[in-house]
Amino acid sequence: MERCAWAGDDPVYIAYHDTEWGVPEYDSRALWEKLILDGFQAGLSWITILKKRENFRAAFEGFDPHRIAGWGAADVDRLLQDPGIIRHRGKIEAAIANARAWQQIEAREGFAEFVWRYVQGVPLQNRFATQADVPPQTPLSAQVSKDLKKAGFKFCGPTIVYAWMEACGLVNDHIVTCHRHGPVADMALKAEDRLPDLFG
Template sequence: MQRCDWAGEDPIYQAYHDTEWGVPEYDSRALWEKLILDGFQAGLSWITILKKRDNFRAAFAGFDPHQIAEWGEADVLRLLSDPGIIRHRGKIEAAITNARAWQELEAREGFDSFMWRYVDGVPLQPGFATQAEVPPKTALSEQVSKDLKKAGFKFCGPTITYAWMEACGLVNDHILTCHRHDPCAAMAR
């Protein structure tokens, strides 16, 4: 079975690749959770986040943005002492800020609608033949990043944003020979 090169030999990575990565995500809260996790990944490997994802979900109240938006310094300190997650004050504070920004966007137009309009509701299908062709960011991810920051989000630079767009299926960057390319392409609404 052919996979994208980045999935490697780690069973956790392979399971993520085979079941989640590139599958179009249309749920506002789930999109937000993935954006937060991609922000925590900045400067680290994605496998680190995958291995800690259940700990993150427990520490961050199941990634309920309404609950997290109410958090303050006591919660930041609690999270900074939690060895099960990435203990980075800036990223923790950004998650709280991003919960508040998500609430505003969700109330105004829906976070899912806000995000999916960038691709007119249909995942982009670049059709890369090799992993080397897949860019770390694009003009579109730069625009999405800029707009997210304008809406009050943090830790959402263009590289993080592009990785998030790939993970959430806004862009199908499974290489053409990957066994997941065609099934993910077929999932587009």
């Protein structure tokens, strides 16, 4: 069974690749959680974050942005003492700021609607032959990054945003020989059924 090269042979990574990565995510809170985790990845490997994900979820109270938006300096200091997560002050403070930015978008139009509008509600389908063909960022991820920053988000550069778009299924970047490319592509065909829910 062929997979994207980045999945390697770690069971945690393989499970993530085979069940999560590239699957369209339409839940506003879950989209936000994945963006925060991708921000924590900056400068690190994704497997590092993946193996600490449950620790992150516990420390960040289930990644409830409404709760996190009310956090302050004492919470930052508390998290800096938690060995189960990435103890980086800037990234922790960014998560709090991002929760407040999420609240504003969610109240105005819905974060999922905001995100999926960039692809008109339907995942983009790439057909890359090798991992080397997959770009680290695109003009679209640069635009999304710019708009997120304008809305108050931090740690959301074009490369982070593209990785997030791939993970959340806004774009299918499984290589064509990967056993997940076809099933994920099929999910895009069903995405049009969700358009009334997103933009109705």
